[in-house]
Amino acid sequence: MVLKKMIDRYKAIGLKMTPQRLAILEYLDGNREHPSAEDIYRHVKKRFPTMSRATVYNTLETLRKRGLIMELSIDPMKKRYDPNIEPHHHLICLRCRNVLDVFMEFDVSVPEEARKDFVILGNHIEFYGLCSKCRNASHGEARNKEA
Ligand SMILES: [Zn+2]
Ligand SMILES: [Zn+2]
Numbered sequence: 752m753v754l755k756k757m758i759d760r761y762k763a764i765g766l767k768m769t770p771q772r773l774a775i776l777e778y779l780d781g782n783r784e785h786p787s788a789e790d791i792y793r794h795v796k797k798r799f800p801t802m803s804r805a806t807v808y809n810t811l812e813t814l815r816k817r818g819l820i821m822e823l824s825i826d827p828m829k830k831r832y833d834p835n836i837e838p839h840h841h842l843i844c845l846r847c848r849n850v851l852d853v854f855m856e857f858d859v860s861v862p863e864e865a866r867k868d869f870v871i872l873g874n875h876i877e878f879y880g881l882c883s884k885c886r887n888a889s890h891g892e893a894r895n896k897e898a
Contacts, residue, residue: 754780757819757834764817771799775810779820779834785841785850787829825850825877838873844882846889851882 757776762768774795784790792807811832814820821833825841826848835852842851857876861869881889 760817760819761814764813766813771795771802771806772810774798774802775807779814779832782834783852785823785825785831785833787826787831789829791832823850838875840876840878842878842880842882844885845879846881846885849882849884853878 754776757780758768758773761772761776766772775791778786778791778794786794788804788808788811791811792802792804795807796802811820815822815832818836819834821836823831823833823841825831825843828848831850837854840853840855840857842853844850853876859874859876861871
């Protein structure tokens with residue numbers, strides 16, 4: 752989402768924009784890394800050393816509740832956040848937990864007998880594997896073992 756739109760919507764909710772909150776929004780704007788709250792905290796703290804974890808967590812929670820960011824449960828170790836709220840899918844590296852976006856629609860459907868009366872409103876597909884960096888690293892390891 753474009754930063755200005757995010758700021759407008761943030762203000763429209765009736766929340767006060769503080770420099771700290773603005774820094775969080777700026778960091779999230781166009782961010783494709785699917786950062787965790789801790790990642791965001793560490794980054795913003797560089798500019799605002801007095802920033803508390805609570806400020807970051809509360810701001811993220813507010814943004815999530817208002818639908819300005821998505822919370823992802825793709826990482827068992829921590830919640831990750833996605834400022835891109837357009838429907839999309841994810842490629843997840845099992846080794847480094849790098850997450851890549853896939854903006855494509857897949858033709859998946861759940862047969863009537865399996866979904867009973869359930870109404871499907873959307874889907875999110877997680878593909879697991881190894882990113883190129885990790886694949887190259889493990890190839891390197893294999894070569895080292897052979898040598
Ligand atoms: Zn990786
Ligand atoms: Zn994403």
